[in-house]
Amino acid sequence: MATRDWEALKVKVMQWIKEAADQLRASLSGPLEVSEKSAHNDLVTNMDRAVEQFLIDKIRSAYPDDKIISEEGFGDAADTNDGVLWLLDPIDGTLNFVLQKRFFAISIGVYENGFGKAAFIYDVMSDELFHCLSGKGAFQNDKQLLRLTEVSIDDALLDLSATWLKPNRRIDENIMTDLVRRCSGTRAYGAASLELAYVAAGYLDAYFTMRLSPWDYGAGLILLNEVGGSYSTAEGAQIDILSKTSVLAARPGLYEYMAAHIRDQVKQGKFIREPS
Secondary structure, three states, rough: OOOEEEEEEEEEEEEEEHHHHHHHHHHOOOOOEEEEEOOOHHHHHHHHHHHHHHHHHHHHOOOOOOOEEOOOOOOOOOOOOOOOOEEEEEEEEHHHHHHHOOOOOOEEEEEOOOEEEEEEEEEEEOOEEEEEEOOEEEEOOOEEOEEEEOOOOHOOOOEEEEHOOOOOOOHHHHHHHHHHHOOEEEEEOOOHHHHHHHHHHHHOOEEEEEEHHHHHHHHHHHHHHHOOEEOOOOOOOOOOOOOOOOEEEEEHHHHHHHHHHHHHHHHHHEOOOOOO
16 A cells, blocks of 8 residues: 555645535525434434535545545445544534534544544534644644643543433443542533544543544544543543444543543442443
8 A cells, every 4th residue: 555645635634624614504504404313312414414425525536445434324334444444424513513503523533554643623613623643743723732731630621421420321420420529620512523622632631421433533532642642441441443432531640540430430330331
């Protein structure tokens, strides 16, 4: 396989994202076709499908040998990390897109033989693009993001959904409530790619969820790696980028504290069940 020109890829992807975002902004002035997927709050729109198809057509035209995993099913059924793999979410935060018309993103992560090489997370309505090429620094538009520094749980701003703080089938709610009692505050935005980008940018100190798909976290993990963030499954295992998984991502120091807390709670008999 020929050596990839990652700078050229970055230029292409940024242009494709801006074109896709123009379509999304224009669509908000008219009616959307909205349907449910797995639940009443798990939505898909005509624009999810249209933007995914638009971006996949661009990727396949420029890089026909690459594989694509995408949310709405127009991509490939990839079962290996070999070669170049794109993880694509055309609208991360579809519920926000439909109900709020803000705080949703186009997310693209590109991996080569399992290693993160390029990440693009575009907040469509705020015109903020978080992006990086591996080893070249991470950026918010033109501003380079700083390396993450340590923070204690007492001073931390944690991002997690209230879903994990009440009875649910994925995690004993008492595991996370213990952390919430100690931290400075909590937030939840409903768009995982942006929430991971916010940890990378230092706007949040940690992000936790028990249920994400590869297109949700693919780009965010690459950004975090570029600024010295840490991440794993809830129980501390390495994340398989082809799988649905829990995600714990945080600044250094805080990550180790939270991971140790969760492991200790599991040893005491509290349950965690990974998505299948």
